[in-house]
Amino acid sequence: MIQEPSRLPLLRRQGPPLVSLLVALALRLPATAGAAPSIDALLQQYVTADTRVHARGTTLTVQPTATVVRTTTRRVVRRAGGRSLAVGLLPESNKGVILADDGAWTIRYDPREAIVRKKRCLDPPTRVFEERRLRLLKRNYKVTLDGTETVAGRTCRILTFRPKEGRDRITRVWLDVRNGFELRRDELDANGSTITMSLYTSIDYPSTISLAEVTPRFPRSARIESISRSGLHADFTSLSRSAGFEVKRPLTLPAGYEFIIGTVAGISGRNSAFLRYTDGLSDLTMIQTPYATRGDQPSRGVRVLPRPYGETEVDCILDRMQVVLVGGGDARDLVATVESLHGSVEDAWRRDVNAVFHDHAQNISAMRDRGLSSAVIVALLTLSAQSGRSTSAVLRSYLKERCWRDLARRWRVPEAMVERRIRSLAIRG
Template sequence: MELIKNVIEKIWLILIVTIIISSQISAYADVPKPEALFVKMSQAYQTVDFEGRFTMIFRLPMGSQSLDIQEYRKAPNKRRIEIISPSDIAGLGMVVDGEERWRLESNEKKHLPFRFLPPEHLEETQFQNFRLLLRNYKVGVFNGGSVAGRDTYLIEITPKQQNRPSRKLWIDAEKGIPLKSELYDTQKVLRRLIAYSKIDFNSAIDDKLFKNPRRFWDTRKRPPGPKGEEIWNYNQSKVDINKLREKTQFDIVVIEQLPGGFALQSINTIEIDKAKNAHLKYSDGLTALSVFQSPFDRPPDRGKPEGPPPPNREKQRNEPPPGPPPGPEKEEKVKIKGIDCIILVKGPVTIIRWNKGGVYFTLISELEKNDTIKIATDFIGK
């Protein structure tokens, strides 16, 4: 009798294991490959119109901030985002129409100590270089269940190296639009959550939503802003340093591969008061960092900027830079390979500044301070 009982228990155990394995196989069977899903996600914003509402929660050094946001998007390049709550900043937001963008504000609220995040800070399609992402991160695709009443795929992106952020994305299975995102910092703590509660892909969206919301007396012509130009990106041939120096008009320093799997993605010039500045963008597929370079000596014939003098913004408003309120800052002076450097830590961001060879450098990253110092060391040693 005892023998029969043991046999039955083993049979039940085998059946349970078989069911678990079968369910795992079925969970993987119908999901697309990561590359195909990334392509679909990147193309979705160029082709799909929708109206939706999402909640964004981001962690700050002094606590967390939660926003409810109404969004309208009309492919390929029109977008309107407007804060619904909290009530003290309701109505603020931004309108984008191609290259044009305007802030949504009202007379009674425009002086609040808050500036709304630009739309690209909310974008969840910054995975253009898939090979680089797959080189530095493990990417898994699973059935993601329902988000805002829609079937989704879940993309889990985990780093192959220590001290790197990770991310989870829930992608609409039919449309390819990200419906939920969780971003974790290098310590595996949730830093930002974006989740749609409502989304409508069949809504008729009026073009009037994307017009300049300002009154006619606020639309007077102002002096042109800084001129920017992309002079190289990773889809082009190998970097020609001599040609780049001709365009930037100073001895720009370029390193194509940085420690930790970071690769050069693009180089832009920014002209401010007739002086060229360079912006080098690096990525490991998920995490980005920037190196700004500008010459010490400005051209002698710069003179004053053309056009009427800019308004005194300090008198007009008392607002911090774009984004959430800055956290406590900690600045220290160090020497890296004999060069005096200033390190500034602002929340999750580490900034290192130094001067060398007639060029002023600013490195900005969201890596740990020691990892950021390693990257600065490469530039200083170049």
């Protein structure tokens, strides 16, 4: 879809071929709307729209590269409450591929394999997760309202999300003024070039969508494989117990990300731990699989591999554990996250922290069990030491609000002091 020439999206990697593709699909023109709500109100509407809105339409995902434009077209139905069903239309390799999510389970069916793979959903559509996502968006991004445009025949407000620290990707989303439903999303790099774009080319909001319409149907001959081996876990102790091995906790995370949930799934006969991290807008998924036989490699250096639609895969073997991390963002941040899994890195960091905080460091293990990074833990220990509150009380407050800066302001602890302490106890490379 296309704007006026002066407002064309920045698709510098591909240029005219991609623009022509979008012109052929639909027309997008500047639109007008009444007085906009506040940014906070728009964000609230945005994070709840997926579970409040019935929607039916066709989506297009585009990734321009130096040599080719990758596109995927799907027919999508979403039911208020969190259920969804997507069926691949194009390209031919994606035709008939089914992706279904009922809020508890995700299902993928590829007609070429005739296998239905079922696993736990790592994004449960609950009020608790919606509230947490809203807090993370406010904490991690500077959000601006940048006018209105029409997408798929609907007037949309454009929100631009700029990371407050650590990253140079910019995300723009087009939200239907009627209900806050996301109709388009663009990921841009530091130069303004498009990394990936996803948009609805058609959309309808029916008053009702039946359960049958979001229930996938497969041939009777299809084989069903449930790869899940556990429920969802919010701490590493219970996750490790379900996995049957000690799940490693990354000590460093890309700026703004935090651990959300974990589960256990079976891959090639072995239990693997799946960990989900988010910054409120983008997600990271880490998979850990132990090697049990002596013939396996005890270690292997880090490899960085490009993935479709702007994601990066980082994988390695360390201490007889295969680790794969997949997500967007700077590959260097993902590599640092994987490398921080080494036990020697945590041992050295704990010695430094104990030397500074002494008794206040007694709850480090409880904080690490909740997946908190080194930077957040140092911030919370500093708040405990400066405010006179126990580390357990500070941890409870943080788990409720997810922003140490808000706690620092409330307890009148200078943020600059906390930042200096975080820098002084940063992980040594």
